Amino acid sequence: MGDILSKYDIFGAFWVTIQLSVLSAIGALVLGTIVAILRVSPVRILRLLGTSYVNVFRNTPLTLLMVFSILGLSFILGINLSQDLSRNAYLWAVVVLSVYHAAFVCEALRSGVNTVPAGQAEAARAIGLTFGQSLREVLLPQAFRGAVAPLGSVLIALIKNTTVAAVILGTSEAAGLLAKITENEGASLPTFFLFALGFVILTLPFGILFTHLSQRLAVKR
């Protein structure tokens, strides 16, 4: 165990996991919000664009998107995000993780909007609030609160899904490194539990935080 820790850069691998998680979470949140706005917009064609985005990326395996980004987009179509090979793979991993999880962020936000009963909007209109006021003061605050719990699930899934980047990042990332260690040194349960523990530490606080938040912020109906 000790020599595995000194021989392999396990903390470095988890540092990559954390970087990927943070960058893709930001990317997915921005992109997902845009898609969500499209999906709830009153314009049919924009809704159609948003729906197609969600249907395509939600139903494609993340692994396929990862492999395709390097073998297809980068090598064959020549779309490189960086001249440096490993930097290119790293940036593509962030892009793919963002694009994939944006579909789920969109659905989380939309489900938040759907928790608001129609009566709220009708009441807001009935007391004479303008469209902007009713969105700002009545609808969006409730919608955001309803979206907290599903957004938390998406964030946790994103952290775990960064391991899929191993198919293009190789051993610089946690799952790839575990594969290499296990292949070289044989099965070692302590190593497995160390990696598992790493992910428990990364995801558990968010699970508790988001459950707590969603209960605190819940709108009583």
Place this chain on the structure above:
Amino acid sequence: MSSEIVLFDAPGPKARRRHAILTVVGVVVALALVWLVVRKMGEANQLEGYMWAPFVNDPEVWTQYLLPGLWGTAKAAALSVVFAGIFGIVFGMARLSSNRWISIPAGVVVEFFRSVPVLIMMVFAYFGYFATSDLVSAQTAPLAAVVLALTLYNGSVIAELVRSGVFSLPKGQSEAGLSIGLLPGQTLRSIQLPQALTAMLPALVGQLVVVLKDSALGVVITYPELLNAAKTLGSAYANTVPAYLVAALIFIAINYLLTRLARAVEGWLKRRGGSHRAAGAPDAEITDLEVGSGVGTGGGR
């Protein structure tokens, strides 16, 4: 309830004009995106006929590559779903047990496998055990690792579904069971569980989408599934990009149909009435996210 009713008034003349402008903008943006993709692919000679022709006029593309790959995916998914269902019901019930010596360990197991990434379990099971020992033959080793990892993760998710399904039943159900003299275990088995399982049917079908997508992780440990087949097809016919696109289309079509099926089952359960509300997850909007979502949930709830 659609989000439109909530968010927007019926459009007046001004809003209708604005919507017309936005429609034009939307169409232009969509066309620009399509044009960009076509141009990029054209520049890299990916639109040439010889790249796409094999999918139509060479049956070997299907019989030698794609269909066997699809069979590999289906086999792994089917086995995993069956085992995960058994795992989920056993651990879901164990977690609901009134005996702390059973419920707490079951809870630890479920939470653990829910928060460890599937790929971590898969590579460890494969490189650590199945590939090196003679537990299984070298041929079935990748399949065994894929099925084991998918079973542990999805089984834990299903265990949570079972638990939340039972929790969302009205209290009167278990009280009625107990008051006619059934033991707590009997009440769980013959009164609560059947109702919970029916109510979580849509979520179960949705979980199948997760399993199908995650089976593509098998590519890391050389399991011959659809993505792997597309990879070898791409190098055999020198048409990597079309091969991946076709594989993606197959995945999207299957998963889209499964999601629709889950919705249909949900609608059918609602129409059938009888039981209170479609559960699985106590609030319908979360079911909406999880049906066919595939992000998985996880974390310490």
